[in-house]
Amino acid sequence: MPFPHLPAAIARALDERGYAEPTPVQSAVLEAASEGRDLLVSAQTGSGKTVAYGLAMAGTLLGEAETLPPAGAPLALVIAPTRELALQVQRELSWLYAPAGGRVVSCVGGMDPRREARMLADGVHIVVGTPGRLRDHLERRNLHPEALRTVVLDEADEMLDLGFREDIEFILSGTPAERATFLFSATLPRDIEALAERYQRDALRLAIKSEVRGHADISYRAIRVVPREIEHVVLNVLREADAPTAIVFCNTRNAVRHLQASLTERGFSVVALSGELGQGERNAALQALRDGRARVCVATDVAARGIDLPTLSLVIHADLPHDAEVMQHRSGRTGRAGRKGVSVLLVPNARRRRAEQMLAIAKVTPEWMGPPSADEIRRLDGERMLADPLFSEPPAEEDVALAETLLAERSPAELAALLARVYRTRLPAPEDVTDPGDRGGRAVTGRAPYDPMDAERIAAMGPAVWFRLNLGRRDNADPRRLLPLLTRRGKVDREVIGAIRIFERETKFEIRGGAARQFAEAFARNGSPEIQVEALGNEGAPPPRDFKSPRATKHSRHVERGAERAPGPKPYRKGKVARAPQQG
Structure with missing residues (x-):
């Protein structure tokens, strides 16, 4: 029997869910729980530990009965460090205990406490919550712990790191002494062992050696990148993988906002997850990913734990994780429950040594490569x-x-x-990017780089027409942002776009090869009407620059950041003292 010592209702739930055999942590926990002992378990994220402790408590909650007794005071309590993890646990235990008539309720910060109080008053079997909200319900006497038979601390190391020790001790001190206590943690530092000694009775310690299994279904890739091209490489990796669901991790909220806007502008269906969002916004973002309305999630490490999306097959670390443990938690969002996944780290040359050290600590051997090319x-x-x-x-x-x-x-x-x-x-246009591992620094396009000063090629494309765009430096106009905008809205290739000159309030640019009419019509049909272009013809072109000057040859595409500066004396600068000219 693949799952021994299980009540019939729980075995039926596993069969309906397609569970053929237990994972190592599930096997170990089931065998130990059958002896009626408290458990101190160290297991890696993505190893199936939520189902493991759901199975472990089944015998205590059900006994020989086919279904649970009528809902009343809770029989089991699960404490989790974050809202996302608590809600994920609540979903997992709900399907697991559904055939047994189980009622599983979540109590987490950011949700309506009055609604939670009403659900607790209506009767429950299992309560899953975060430490602060559970303590609040205990103090308000909404949550009655007298009937608890099992208490589970999930991700205990994370809860201590987040400063929940006092709340956890308050909760545990109010539970019955004869309860069963299961403590799960990715690591077992001294603080965790001290907590176990105080609140567990003769706990059996299980160290599940799941490092190999944890990485077996995740293939790691390390991609060399030029720092200024990270956004473009993220786009190309997403386009190459064509994953049904992907998560892109950034280290800051600002980076999340910026990358979400950039990918949305390029045509991806994107949602964001970060600490500044309310719980309702987070739930809406996750639901959009689950039902397919969004395919990409840009997130901070708030999404590194407790997010389980069945179709998630790609994780991209746009910013390198702070340490190996964070990298494993991020990567562990994919490759779960036997599904295959890919974890991609974008590594600038200046940070390669740090990336290699982090990968070595995690016992991961990635495949090093350049970024996906546009031609591929x-x-x-x-x-x-x-x-x-x-x-x-x-x-x-x-x-x-x-x-x-x-x-x-x-x-x-x-x-x-x-x-x-x-x-x-229908697809976002791929970007031409550079492989910094190539000493020549050539663009990875599969062909010779386009030279805007190739006179023969320009002549063959036909005469150019100048256009004016109503975006300038004050609108943060930048060549890397303007080129995708012009090619996508104007339905033209990059090769027909010539010189670009950015001024304070506007930008002037060339369209070559007789594509001006097609470009103008397509630009008018697509996108926001607030962003407009106007044909200038050759007469309205800005005067040519002296291309021998360093300023004019700074950019390979001869992008000139012109200044509309009025004639006359230089403007007064703060901190400078203007001296009047001396009289003869």
């Missing part, structure tokens, strides 16, 4: 287009009739090209 992503797009279900499904009659009408007007080659264009417009 375009090749993958072609393969994915042919594998699209639209090509395998039989066409409807109206589709066949429309196809015959189109074939009468266009050749098969033209229609195939139009189909490819329609498919590409």
Whole structure:
């Protein structure tokens, strides 16, 4: 029997969920719990410990009965460090105890305490909560601990790190002495052992050696990046993987906001998770990921624990984690319950040594590589287009009739090209990025870098038309932001965009190769009407610069940050004393 010593209702829940055999931590905990002992368990995140202690308490809660008794004062209490983890545990225990008639309630900060009090008054079997909110309900006598048979401390090391020791001791001191106590922790420092000695009775210590298993379903990749191109590399990694759900981790809230806006602007469906969001906003973001309305989550380490998304197959560390443990918790969001996952670290050359040390501590050997190239992503797009279900499904009659009408007007080659264009417009355009491991510093494009001063190529593309854009330096206009905006809204390739000159209140740029009309029409149809372009023609072009000057040759695309400075004396600067000219 793969899951021994289980009540029939719990075994039925596992079978309905597709559990064929227990994980190592589940096997060890089930065997030890059958002896009726308290447990002190060290197990890695993603090892199945939530189900493990759910199974461990089943015998105590159910005994020989088929279902739980009528809901009243709680029989089990689970304490978790964060709202996300507590809500995740509540969902896991809900399906596990559903056949037994279990009622599982969460009590966490950020939710309505009056609603929680009403649910507790209506009767429950299992309560899952965060330390502060549980203590609050105990002090207000909304939560009655007299009937508790089992108490679980999940991620105990994290709770102590967050300063919840006093709350935990308050909660435990109010529970019955004859309870069973299960303490789970990724690590077992001295503080955890002291807590176990004080509140557990002859606890059996289980150290689950899950390091190999924890990494077995996660493949690690370390990608060399140029710091200023990290946003572009994130985009290319997302496009290359084409994951149903992905998480991109940043170290700060500002970085989360910035990257979310950047990816949204480029056409991704993105949500954010950070400490500045309310619980309702976090729940809405997670629900959008679960039901497929969003495919990318940009998050701080608030999402490194307690987030379990079945379709999450890609984790990107846009900022390097602070240490190996944080990296493992982040990466552990994927590769769960036997599913495969990929964890990608973006590593600037200046931080490679630190990244290697962190990976060594985590006992991880990554595959080092350069960033995905734009050409490789375009090749993958072609393969994915042919594998699209639209090509395998039989066409409807109206589709066949429309196809015959189109074939009468266009050749098969033209229609195939139009189909490819329609498919590409649904996807964010890949970026040309640099592999800093290449000593030449060439752009990783699969072809020779485009040279804007190639006279023959420019002449072959036809005459250029200058345009004015109503964004300038005061709007934080920057070439790296403007180029994706112009190519996406104008439906043109980068090669037709020539010189770009950014001024205080506007930007002037060239469109080459006779694409000006197409560009202007497409730009007007797409995107926000607040961002507008106006054709200037050659007459309205800004005067040419002396390209021999260092300022003019600073950027490879000859982007000139022009200044609309009025003639006359230099403006007064704070801290400078203006001296009047001396009279003869």
